[in-house]
Amino acid sequence: MTATPDLVTHRTASPELLRSVFRRHAAGVAVITAQSGTGPVGFTATSLTSVSAEPPMISFGVGTGASSWPAISTTDHVGVHILGEHQQELAATFARSGADRFGPPTVWREGxxxxxxxxxxxxxxxxxxxxxxxxxxxxxxxxxxxxxDPSGLGRPLVHHQGRFTGLRD
Incomplete structure (x- = not known):
């Protein structure tokens, strides 16, 4: 016997419904970076997806109101970084509005x-x-x-129920 959704508690589509559902969806955490005319920009993304193996392609979503969007809207290249569970603070920094994302303690270089x-x-x-x-x-x-470069060490950082966490065994 299969369970059926309780139709009495369903809600009409809304931004809050989408947020509520996706809080239950564990997602890997990445930081997307780019260079702008005024310096580096970046943001935390949980929307990173592998799209194609041939040619190798990825996708991610970015809000048009995000501070990084003007650079992402015109850049030719982006950096995609898969974060480890030891990088919860880095993920939070790149997710925080108005943060100095590339200032200390963030360690980065031009690639x-x-x-x-x-x-x-x-x-x-x-x-x-x-x-x-x-x-x-x-x-x-x-x-x-x-x-x-896939050679970093550690376990992945995930986002679930509105917070960054590691995987449990």
Whole structure:
């Protein structure tokens, strides 16, 4: 016998309904970075997805009201960083509005194509942006992987129930 959803408690589609449902969806945590005319920009993303193996492509969502959007809307390349469970504070810094994301204690360097690369991550990619697809108040960015490094050590950071956490065994 299969369980059926309780139709008495269902709610009409709304931003709050979507947030409530996705709080229950555990997602990996990444930081997306780019170079702007005034310096590096970046934000925490839980929307990172592998799109294609051939050619290797990824996607992520970014709000058009986000402080990083002006740079992401015009840049040719982005950095994608997979965070480890030891990087909860880094994830929080890049998620916080108005934070000095690239100031101490963040450790980073300029990478290929001028992309800011964060140190100590589990893995990173440099990607060439190929499309920005309108999606409500966001854009879905499609980007082709040009190079990367998967050799970082540690366990992944995840986002669940509105907080950053590690995986449990």
């Amino acid at each position: 290929p194509e001028g992309v800011p690369l964060l140190d100590g991550v589990l893995a990173w990619l440099v990607c060439r942006v190929v499309a920005r697809v309108p999606a409500g108040d966001h854009r879905v960015v499609l980007a082709e992987v040009t190079l990367g």
